[in-house]
Amino acid sequence: MNYSLQPLGDHAVIIELGEDINLETQQNLKLITSFFDKNLEDWMVEYIPAFTTVSLFYDPVKVMNQSSKIHALPYDIVCTKLRSLLGRIHAVNEDNQRLVEIPVCYGGNLGPDLQFVAEHNGLTPEEVIHIHSSGNYIVYMIGFAPGFPYIGGMSEKIATPRRETPRLKIPPKTVGIAGQQTGVYPIETPGGWQLIGRTPVELFLPDEEPPTLLRAGDKIKFKPISYKEYLELGGDK
Amino acid sequence: MLTVVKPGLLTSVQDLGRYGYQKYGVIASGVMDQLSHRISNILVGNEENEPTLEITLLGPVIHFDKDTLISICGGDLSPSINGDPVRIWRTIFVKKGSKLSFGPAITGSRAYLAVAGGFVVPKVMDSKSTYLRAGIGGFEGRAFKAGDSLPFNLPGELSKVLFEYMALQAGDKPFIEMDWSVASDLIPLHQKDPSIRVMKGKHYPLFSQESKEKFFSQTFEVTPQSDRMGYRLKGSFLQLENPGELISEAVSFGSIQVPSEGNPIVLLADRQTTGGYPKIGQISSVDLPIIAQAKPGDHISFSEVTHETAQQLFLKREKKIKQLKNGILLKFR
DSSP states (O other), X not given: OOOEEEEETTTXXXXXXXXXXXXXXXXXXXXXXXXXXXXXXXXXXXXXXXXXXXEEEEOHHHHHHTOSXXXXXXXXXXXXXXXXXXXXXXXXXXXXXOEEEEEEEESGGGOTTHHHHHHHTTOXXXXXXXXXXXXXXXXXXXXXXXXXXXXXXXXXGGOBOOOSSOEEEEOTTEEEEEBTEEEEESSOEEEOOEEEEEOSSOSBOTTSSSSBSOOTTOEEXXXXXXXXXXXXXXXXX | OEEXXXXXXXXXXXXXXXXXXXXXXXXXXXXXXHHHHHHHHHHTTOXXXXXXXEXXXXXXXXXXXXXXXXXXXXXXXXXXXXTEXXXXXXXXXXXXXXXXXXXXXXXXXXXXXXXXXXBOOOOBTTBOOOBTTTTBSTTTTSOOOTTOEEOBOOOOHHHHHHHHHHHHHHTTOSEEEOSOOOOGGGSOOOOSSOEEXXXXXXXXXXXXXXXXXXXXXXXXXXXXSOOSSEEEEESSOOOBSSOOOOOOEEOXXXXXXXXXXXXOEEEOTTOOSEEOSOEEEEEOGGGHHHXXXXXXXXXXXXXXOOHHHHHHHHHHHHHHHHHHXXXXXXXXX
């Protein structure tokens, strides 16, 4: 596995696995984060994964207390430890990728921009729904907001630029499109995404462990449902 | 227990932050000024991570419903008890029925009120910090309102010894201050227009020569669009040599990022977990308590510090905090 290390401030190190967003990088990233999930050592505080990087936060005092090198820098000790730990990670061909189905009620009041997305791309709303719900998606990372998934794999046929004027409030669990990206807002936020539907499913689960429905590496399917089904599944009006 | 008579501008329960959940996009929250928070806890005999009340600019009015030990550290927001001024950076014994209030902000913008034993609030995702935007943690996931009551935990061993030592001297006064305070070299100077030590950020080399020079030579004003999430600064426009999009990655407390419109943003306690803007710099940890006390209208300048020096300064600061703790233990155990 190729990677480079560099500091993020005086408490963290960025492990960079590549310069482009691609599946190989995503898989290496998953190997590292699963390794940390199982082997989080005392001096490690936590990690934040992104598209091409994993940033590891550490406690410089604990690093020093556990080292005999009293004149070394915590950062250098951390890098030495990391090189040794990362060298132990080997690619395993485990097919443990989860497939998560997200039911979506498209259009209407729940997806006020569906018509715009259709017109922008010269399609009917039904075609937009068909294209959006038949895509094979993968969660590259969780970030920006609690449980918010950065999803890759949306068809260019329904790509639509962000609204010129962002909305001040987007209701929780709204499914949207921004450029070539699609995503689901777990909590109420302002934003310029084109809103095409809403899911009754909670993505942020503060009382559960882990507190998110989705994880990096998950495959996603969007399943169209009717408004009646949406309400039956507990969707907000 | 204490009761909030007036809530002040923004008073919330915070500890050292919610760690371990940023990988799920859950922001860290926690106090803005960790140094003042920690010392406030140490002075009343608490563990450093006990939640304190973070008080912002216009302080609350608080009624104490039982005798307790408190400490107020951080910005000087003119605290007084029953009308008499009390000093900050000190252990204070408060009698039941006393009223703590605040006046103008003399220095800094945030004060940290610790009580012996800490406050009774539930732990959410391993932390008692209030995550204001998601409405979780702290006291009912929100800032204080008038009429809120917050109970205290039973004080620990050290707090009890300190309490008894001071209770004996209090007599019938509504409060007394401890006869010693924190060593002055541990108390940060909260100047208006502070100079902040900054490491070059990961994307510093991508900025234009002019922007690199301006970043370390000009001053930047803290705008009113500044809060616990970040300070938006205004000054010289900073630009990349070749404008382009970056791939989002982790940010941290004190990351200074520059959106394409050119005004830097300093990310603070309620920062999002990742960001896609170029990071021109990173505030050294020892100066985070200084920037956390800046307020809108202040002018900030950045001076360069190497990553190596920043780590050494941090370890030195931690040593001093440990000495303060040991000093109190030696005196009272």
